[in-house]
Amino acid sequence: MIGISESQPDDLASIERIYPAAFPDEDLLPLVRALLTQRSTVLSLVARAENAVVGHILFTPCTLIGQSARIALLGPLAVALGHQHQGIGGALVREGFTQLEESGVSGVCVLGDPQYYRRFGFAPTETIAPPYPLPPEWKEAWQALAFSNNALPLSGTLSVPTPWQEPALWGP
Numbered sequence: 783m784i785g786i787s788e789s790q791p792d793d794l795a796s797i798e799r800i801y802p803a804a805f806p807d808e809d810l811l812p813l814v815r816a817l818l819t820q821r822s823t824v825l826s827l828v829a830r831a832e833n834a835v836v837g838h839i840l841f842t843p844c845t846l847i848g849q850s851a852r853i854a855l856l857g858p859l860a861v862a863l864g865h866q867h868q869g870i871g872g873a874l875v876r877e878g879f880t881q882l883e884e885s886g887v888s889g890v891c892v893l894g895d896p897q898y899y900r901r902f903g904f905a906p907t908e909t910i911a912p913p914y915p916l917p918p919e920w921k922e923a924w925q926a927l928a929f930s931n932n933a934l935p936l937s938g939t940l941s942v943p944t945p946w947q948e949p950a951l952w953g954p
């Protein structure tokens with residue numbers, strides 16, 4: 783039985799074990815730690831199975847430069863090895879969407895594998911520009927979705943808080 787809830791400060795050690803195993807070639811821990819120090823603004827959800835943390839997702843509140851609409855940036859997302867392909871990643875994404883929409887967020891952006899993210903309604907976007915130019919081969923990986931047609935068109939350049947202002951996060 784999987785339960786999704788907001789992460790607690792005590793979950794940090796478990797979260798810190800999941801990322802290096804799920805992303806052996808990428809060190810996302812500095813980003814995760816920096817975002818979690820802004821716990822009051824980010825949405826940080828964990829999936830628990832029998833009281834162990836087996837998945838984690840972060841959503842960072844952002845805006846489009848010069849606009850008031852709130853847009854969330856999804857990432858990172860990781861599920862513990864041995865618990866992948868059981869619907870946990872999907873459950874984390876969908877619970878995040880529910881909470882964000884209820885709190886008045888207009889849409890979500892993500893830089894990730896379109897094959898995975900399209901199932902949630904994400905589609906490559908050219909109307910929302912990422913905060914740093916992406917390499918051409920990552921064009922399809924920059925995706926967005928709006929929670930309601932009223933929020934369309936979401937268009938502008940995404941303004942991200944300090945932990946995301948790291949060009950290395952936006953390139954290979």
Ligand SMILES: CC(C)(COP(=O)(O)OP(=O)(O)OC[C@H]1O[C@@H](n2cnc3c(N)ncnc32)[C@H](O)[C@@H]1OP(=O)(O)O)[C@@H](O)C(=O)NCCC(=O)NCCS
Nearest residue numbers: 804805859860861866867868869870871872894895897898
């Ligand atoms: C990607 C990840 C978060 C998905 O979580 P999960 O709990 O395993 O995924 P779910 O069970 O909700 O969904 C499984 C589906 O995702 C697909 N999937 C899993 N990882 C994928 C990936 N990296 N790329 C594309 N599709 C992927 C599976 O093929 C499966 O598809 P199907 O339902 O059509 O068979 C998890 O596998 C993970 O942490 N992987 C390592 C880190 C990573 O690659 N993160 C990418 C996020 S940008």
